Amino acid sequence: MALLELANVETAYGGHITVLRGVSLQVEEGLLMVLLGANGAGKTTLLRTVSGLIPDQPEKGRIRFAGQDVTRWEPEAVARLGLAHVLDRRGVFPELTVEENLRLGAYARRDEAAVRADLDWVHGLFPILAERRRQQAGLLSGGEQQMLVIARALLGRPRLLMLDEPSIGLAPRFVEQIFETLLRIKEQGTALLLVEQNARLALRVADYGYVLETGRLVLEGPPGELAANRNVRELYLGVETEASVKGYRRYRPRRRWA
Numbered sequence: 001m002a003l004l005e006l007a008n009v010e011t012a013y014g015g016h017i018t019v020l021r022g023v024s025l026q027v028e029e030g031l032l033m034v035l036l037g038a039n040g041a042g043k044t045t046l047l048r049t050v051s052g053l054i055p056d057q058p059e060k061g062r063i064r065f066a067g068q069d070v071t072r073w074e075p076e077a078v079a080r081l082g083l084a085h086v087l088d089r090r091g092v093f094p095e096l097t098v099e100e101n102l103r104l105g106a107y108a109r110r111d112e113a114a115v116r117a118d119l120d121w122v123h124g125l126f127p128i129l130a131e132r133r134r135q136q137a138g139l140l141s142g143g144e145q146q147m148l149v150i151a152r153a154l155l156g157r158p159r160l161l162m163l164d165e166p167s168i169g170l171a172p173r174f175v176e177q178i179f180e181t182l183l184r185i186k187e188q189g190t191a192l193l194l195v196e197q198n199a200r201l202a203l204r205v206a207d208y209g210y211v212l213e214t215g216r217l218v219l220e221g222p223p224g225e226l227a228a229n230r231n232v233r234e235l236y237l238g239v240e241t242e243a244s245v246k247g248y249r250r251y252r253p254r255r256r257w258a
C-alpha cells in the first residue's frame, strides 16, 4: 500500500472556486515524487489539502496516509501520523536562535538522546546551521533559512516530507545544495513530495513525477519518460520542438498527453 494516496480529490475555496478536479495520485514509501504544473495549476492547494490546512476540504474524494483515512483531518492530527509540510522559509522564528528553531521541530519528542543524534544528522546535512547555532535565525540568508525550515521539519522524524518550491528565489549554489540534500534525506528512508517550478532539476532527482494542469493530472511517469514528453519539454523544460516552432505552444491537452 502506498504511504500517501489521493483518490478523486476535489478541493474548492469558499465552497465554489473548484481548484482540484478529481486528482488521484500515490506517494510510495521512501521515494521522491515531484509534482509539476504551471502557475495556478493547484499544486500548493494539493499539498494544503493533504496536510489539512484548508478547512472542510476536500469536498470530494479520499486521502489515505500511513494506513489511515485522513480526509478532512486537522493539520496537527495528520502531522502526528508523520506528515511534515514545509510551507516556506518565512516560517522561521527570527528572534529565536537557529538551535531553538531546530528544537521546536522536536517539541513533541521525549527521546532526548535520539533528538541529539538527529540534531547531529541535520547539522551534517546543513553544516551552516551548526556554525550559526547560537545566532538569531532572522540573521540567516534566504537560502540558509530555507535549510533551517527543512531541517526543523526533519527533527519531527516525518515519514513524508512535503516541500513547496524550496528553490524559489535562491541563488544557484543554494538550490544545488538543497536538491543534493533531498536525496540524502530520501536515503534515510523519508519519502518526499516536491512541488517545483525548476522542472529540469526536479526531474533529475525524482523517482516519479506527476503533471498538474488546471486542477487535473494530465501526465505521470518516471522522470526519463516525462522529460521525453513533447509537452513537458516545451512547457516546463523550455525546449523548442518542431511542433512548437509551428505554433504548437497554444496546445493544451484535454486528455492524457500522448
Ligand SMILES: Nc1ncnc2c1ncn2[C@@H]1O[C@H](COP(=O)(O)OP(=O)(O)OP(=O)(O)O)[C@@H](O)[C@H]1O
Residues within 6 Å of the ligand: 013, 014, 017, 019, 037, 038, 039, 040, 041, 042, 043, 044, 045, 046
Ligand atoms: N485562499 C484562496 N481562495 C481562493 N482561491 C485561491 C486561494 N488560494 C489559491 N486560490 C486559487 O487557486 C488556484 C490554484 O492556486 P495554487 O496556489 O494552488 O496553484 P499553484 O499551482 O501552486 O500555483 P503557483 O505555482 O503559482 O504557486 C489559483 O487560481 C488561485 O488563485
